[in-house]
Amino acid sequence: MATKLIIKKATKSINRHQRNYLRRHRKTQIGCSPTPVATTVIATINKSIYRCHRTFLCLFSSRHGTKGFKILKPRDDVKTSPLPPYSMFHERSGKNFDETKKTIVLDLDETLVHSSMEKPDAPYDFVVNPRIDGQMLKFYVIKRPGVDEFLKKIGEKYQIVVFTAGLREYASLVLDKLDPERRVISRSFYRDACSEIDGRLVKDLGIVMRDMRRVVIVDDNPNSYALQPENAFPIKPFLDDLEDVELKKLGEFLGGDCVKSEDMRVALKEFVGSDE
Numbered sequence: 001m002a003t004k005l006i007i008k009k010a011t012k013s014i015n016r017h018q019r020n021y022l023r024r025h026r027k028t029q030i031g032c033s034p035t036p037v038a039t040t041v042i043a044t045i046n047k048s049i050y051r052c053h054r055t056f057l058c059l060f061s062s063r064h065g066t067k068g069f070k071i072l073k074p075r076d077d078v079k080t081s082p083l084p085p086y087s088m089f090h091e092r093s094g095k096n097f098d099e100t101k102k103t104i105v106l107d108l109d110e111t112l113v114h115s116s117m118e119k120p121d122a123p124y125d126f127v128v129n130p131r132i133d134g135q136m137l138k139f140y141v142i143k144r145p146g147v148d149e150f151l152k153k154i155g156e157k158y159q160i161v162v163f164t165a166g167l168r169e170y171a172s173l174v175l176d177k178l179d180p181e182r183r184v185i186s187r188s189f190y191r192d193a194c195s196e197i198d199g200r201l202v203k204d205l206g207i208v209m210r211d212m213r214r215v216v217i218v219d220d221n222p223n224s225y226a227l228q229p230e231n232a233f234p235i236k237p238f239l240d241d242l243e244d245v246e247l248k249k250l251g252e253f254l255g256g257d258c259v260k261s262e263d264m265r266v267a268l269k270e271f272v273g274s275d276e
Contacts, residue, residue: 107219108164110237122240128173155184163189
């Protein structure tokens with residue numbers, strides 16, 4: 001919105017000294033003396049821009065690939081929680097969570113989907129409209145190739161948990177699209193369940209399972225699994241490559257050696273090491 005300010009010329013004559021003074025200070029006077037209406041409009045616009053920018057950073061500040069990250073080292077002084085407070089996780093399937101069943105913990109953004117507030121050039125699969133900080137936002141979401149089949153197949157052999165650093169207002173809507181009947185994903189953890197270490201958001205698997213032999217986390221961000229790197233299946237970040245086959249490779253691993261191994265960390269070490 002542009003505000004046009006009009007300065008009327010004085011009717012009486014002005015000498016040369018006065019004209020030079022007015023010419024030098026006219027810009028300052030206009031900028032420093034806005035009308036009350038203009039001041040209110042500008043303040044409202046600035047506030048809206050700030051809130052949108054803050055919301056966007058809050059949603060996606062942890063969404064990066066390995067490039068540009070300072071990799072966190074596991075810390076012995078950080079103890080994992082034996083059990084999470086109930087408010088930290090959200091039941092989705094309605095089934096009782098089985099601590100003895102092998103569990104796959106999946107990241108959301110850049111692992112299962114890619115989201116953007118700008119309409120992408122590539123075809124997108126669906127749109128979600130979360131309300132955050134009182135504002136209705138719009139996100140275009142592209143599903144990683146093979147994600148539907150992947151979730152269905154591994155859901156037959158494993159317990160599936162989604163652990164994302166995204167806000168619940170946004171992430172829960174995406175999960176409703178990926179698992180509309182709520183039969184595949186058992187539990188979901190959002191940003192408030194993450195631990196903050198050295199300014200980075202970390203996903204502590206200790207609040208998901210007691211037995212670390214029976215859990216694997218799949219994430220594109222190595223900082224996410226800094227506390228339990230031996231339980232991690234690193235996956236390449238997904239943006240919009242419709243020829244991506246990462247979930248196919250992951251599915252082959254989970255359907256093969258991993259499901260047969262008593263300690264999933266042993267199978268991970270052999271598979272990830274041979275793939276490097």
